[in-house]
Amino acid sequence: MAEITRVALEAWLSAQLKPDGFRDYCPNGLQVQGRDLIRHVVTGVTASQALIEAAIGQGADALLVHHGWFWKNEDPTIRGPKYRRLAAVLGAGLNLFAYHLPLDAHPEWGNNAQLARILGWQPDLDAAGLPLRCGPEGLVWLGRPAQPCTVAKLAAQVAGRLGREPLLVGEPDRPVGRLAWCTGAAQGMIEHAVAAGADCYLSGEISEPTVHWARETGCAYLAAGHHATERYGVQALGAAIETTFGVRCTFIDIDNPA
The missing domain is CATH 3.40.1390.30 (NIF3 (NGG1p interacting factor 3)-like)
Structure with a gap:
């Protein structure tokens, strides 16, 4: 089974999406550090509790989303849904990568x-x-x-x-x-x-x-x-990771009527 280090995947994503070129509302890149080696990436639109649990259930090492966490002007305290999400990610050793405006803008995978x-x-x-x-x-x-x-x-x-x-x-x-x-x-x-x-x-x-x-x-x-x-950019990015590194990538769609 192919694998990639967390550091190498973050470096590749940064080189491709160039997050430093955007004035965004959230941090782009690795938002929560997990295990060092990644063999399975789950992709999805939003890092919700349902997506986190689905990724853990599939034995993922990393979760790659468009809507991550730590948005500007939000309450910085970790409690309620934020606590439960973060506890689940940390407890499973799951890496959380999120790219907002850089994923909107990419000329091929955006x-x-x-x-x-x-x-x-x-x-x-x-x-x-x-x-x-x-x-x-x-x-x-x-x-x-x-x-x-x-x-x-x-x-x-x-x-x-x-x-x-x-x-x-x-x-x-x-x-x-x-x-x-x-x-x-x-x-x-x-x-x-x-x-x-x-x-x-x-x-x-x-x-x-x-x-x-x-x-x-x-x-x-x-x-x-x-x-x-916004279901399609993260799927295309996952496919590019799979093609480039041979690491398994699985898209999970948590429906949202909004």
């Missing part, structure tokens, strides 16, 4: 790149042949649907591929030329999508101001679910 792959969208490219992006940290991607379509048809495609009906704000019959998207809680970036000339913007969550931006600018908006849009 959530935005993988969502485009799942939906068959074509990212626009810049002069260097890299995905064209806008907004803070370059997180909003720009591109086109695989074929010309209306907003309603695009929403139906999203529902079919993600298994979740998106909330649509805007004119269903509007043709979609330029698309913009950013997974998760990126609803506030609709103004950057509008400035980039998007006909339709998709993110995971919606908030009250998003509706008014969509209505007043004419840019249609699709809220496709925070969890539903």
Whole structure:
């Protein structure tokens, strides 16, 4: 069975995802130290109690997630659910790796790149042949649907591929030329999508101001679910680890309707 040291895996992840280049809301990288050797990595969206217990049940040595712990401005005390999660991870000798914005942004394995792959969208490219992006940290991607379509048809495609009906704000019959998207809680970036000339913007969550931006600018908006849009980056990253090192990687999906 192939194995890798914790130190070597952390170094490789850091080299690939470049977390130091982001101003994030949480620490990226190794959040909790576990055993030295890693033979089995479980990947998932959020380091919840259910995912931790599933990883322990599968005999994992490391848990790799998009949403980890220790967010800015949260209560720093370790009690209640935070205590139970941390006690379980420490008790099992489980390493916890978490990458937030770096995993959103990665041009190949990132959530935005993988969502485009799942939906068959074509990212626009810049002069260097890299995905064209806008907004803070370059997180909003720009591109086109695989074929010309209306907003309603695009929403139906999203529902079919993600298994979740998106909330649509805007004119269903509007043709979609330029698309913009950013997974998760990126609803506030609709103004950057509008400035980039998007006909339709998709993110995971919606908030009250998003509706008014969509209505007043004419840019249609699709809220496709925070969890539903962010299941794919960590899977792609796990597959890359498995291919590169031969270490077993298993994705476990703990469903979340948000």
